[in-house]
Amino acid sequence: MSEVLMSLPVLTSKLLDLPGIRHAFFTRQGGVSEGLYESLNVGAGSNDDPIHVAENRRRAAHFLGGELVTAYQVHSATAFAVQGPWGSGPPEGDAVVTSTAGVTCGVLAADCAPILLADPEARVVGAAHAGWKGALTGVAEAAIERMEVLGARRARIVAAIGPCIGPGSYEVGPEFYDRFVADSAEATRFFNDGEADRKMFDLPGYMLDRLQRAGVSACEWIGHDTCADAELFFSNRRAFQRGDADYGRLLSAIMLT
Numbered sequence: 001m002s003e004v005l006m007s008l009p010v011l012t013s014k015l016l017d018l019p020g021i022r023h024a025f026f027t028r029q030g031g032v033s034e035g036l037y038e039s040l041n042v043g044a045g046s047n048d049d050p051i052h053v054a055e056n057r058r059r060a061a062h063f064l065g066g067e068l069v070t071a072y073q074v075h076s077a078t079a080f081a082v083q084g085p086w087g088s089g090p091p092e093g094d095a096v097v098t099s100t101a102g103v104t105c106g107v108l109a110a111d112c113a114p115i116l117l118a119d120p121e122a123r124v125v126g127a128a129h130a131g132w133k134g135a136l137t138g139v140a141e142a143a144i145e146r147m148e149v150l151g152a153r154r155a156r157i158v159a160a161i162g163p164c165i166g167p168g169s170y171e172v173g174p175e176f177y178d179r180f181v182a183d184s185a186e187a188t189r190f191f192n193d194g195e196a197d198r199k200m201f202d203l204p205g206y207m208l209d210r211l212q213r214a215g216v217s218a219c220e221w222i223g224h225d226t227c228a229d230a231e232l233f234f235s236n237r238r239a240f241q242r243g244d245a246d247y248g249r250l251l252s253a254i255m256l257t
Contacts, residue, residue, distance in 0.1 A: 008063050013160030013222050018120045022064045023254040025162035027232045031056040043108055043249030066104035066255040069096055075133040079142040094134050095143035097126030099150040106253035110234040111165040111226050113207050114252035119152035125254045130207055141214050159211050159219040162252045163233055166225030167202035
């Protein structure tokens, strides 16, 4: 479901439409960046004008009403519990959780799967960034474990996967396939045959399975293939296919009010 508030188009999940919790899967629309980064690029790691990136992040934080906290993402399974903004530069990691009202946990993505999580009873929320490496090594599980330290119970946690590369766009080679099947033979069901020795990988389906196996009470993918929709989303793969020099990053975020 989508809504437009304060001029920023966002996508949301019904599972996370909970009292005392705000969340948003931001699109690429509603910012100030130009060219390849048009317009709500929040990626400081891109080659966009840092002033534009800072303004875009400010707009997103203002939309939800809290202080935005994101890690320095490195495709890991490292999760942090936070009570406020970092004292210095953000540490390397791919999930941020909190039990502090007004702290907005955010992750950046441009095809990878952003996951927002909440235990409304314990008042603990979190955000995780799952590219294939983080997905395989357990970034979602790491976020859940950090939430449990803050008082959450996985049987009460609900989770939503935001826009990411869809199963019709994620073509991979045999080495990629072999890596996942070596980890779990059951992973074969998330791959369909492509051209020659290529496979098509269902990242959101794989992550939903990981979340269910972790014991969350409910989870969903809200849909939307970032690679296939250039109007709404940035995409690493689409940029590569087009020969673009760079690409923007999308923000997904959640907070307690």
